[in-house]
Amino acid sequence: MTQGPVRLDVAVSYALPRKGLPAANSFRKWVAAALKGRIREADLAIRIVGTKEGRSLNRHYRDRDYATNVLSFPADLPEGLPKGVKLPLLGDLVICAPVVVREAREQKKPLNDHYAHLTVHGTLHLLGWDHEDEREAECMEQLEREILASLGIADPYLEE
Template identity: 85%
Template sequence: MTKGPIRLDVTINYAVPRTGIPAAMSFRKWVGAALANRIREADLAIRIVGTKEGRALNRHYRGKDYATNVLSFPAEMPEGLPKGVKLPLLGDLVICAPVVAREAKEQKKALGAHYAHLTVHGVLHLLGWDHDDDREAECMEQLEREILAGLGIADPYLG
């Protein structure tokens, strides 16, 4: 774990109307919380999309023909860099606004809290966390709970 402040460059791209979607500052805060004490510097992009683009990306990259809430695309290090050179590029997140809104309503969650959870969840995927089996899922969910609690957000896995 790294201590101290991190240099964070988060680009937010809204491909849908911004009404009801948190401000860029909120996304940056949630990313910062997920990365705190984990890495020193990071560059990443978050794209907020509609159902059509979300579905197309999920179909193309995961073979699943539906829009999902968040997709994570970890950066791959370019070949040919001198040994020891590390770029701070972490990757990209794609968040599908209509799916997030629908889930928040169905799960009776505050919309902002659900965006926060999915942002943290996506960033943890960029860091290499996964939930392919029960043990991994339990560890990842516990870390999400801790990060969100630090932001004053209730456990997203309750009830």
């Protein structure tokens, strides 16, 4: 666990009108909570997109022809930073607003809480966490619960 203040640079861009979307400061707060005690420096970008762009990115990078809620692009991928470049670049998150709105409605969750959850979830992916098998999923979900609880957000995995 790292101690002391985190130097965090989170760039948030909106590919949609911002009405009804969380402010950039909210995304920064959620990322900071996910990184607290785990990393000392981080630069990352978050892009809030519509269904068309979300679907296109998911199809191109994951071979899945639908818009998904959050995509994570870690900077440490083989095609990441050029050799010798030393930056605290963590990666990029793409969050598809219409999917988040639909899921929050279907799951009867507050919209901002769902955005917070997906931001934390995506940030953990950038740190290398995954949910490919049941054990990994349980560990990642527990970590998400703890981070969200620190923000005053209810367990996103509770069934109503």
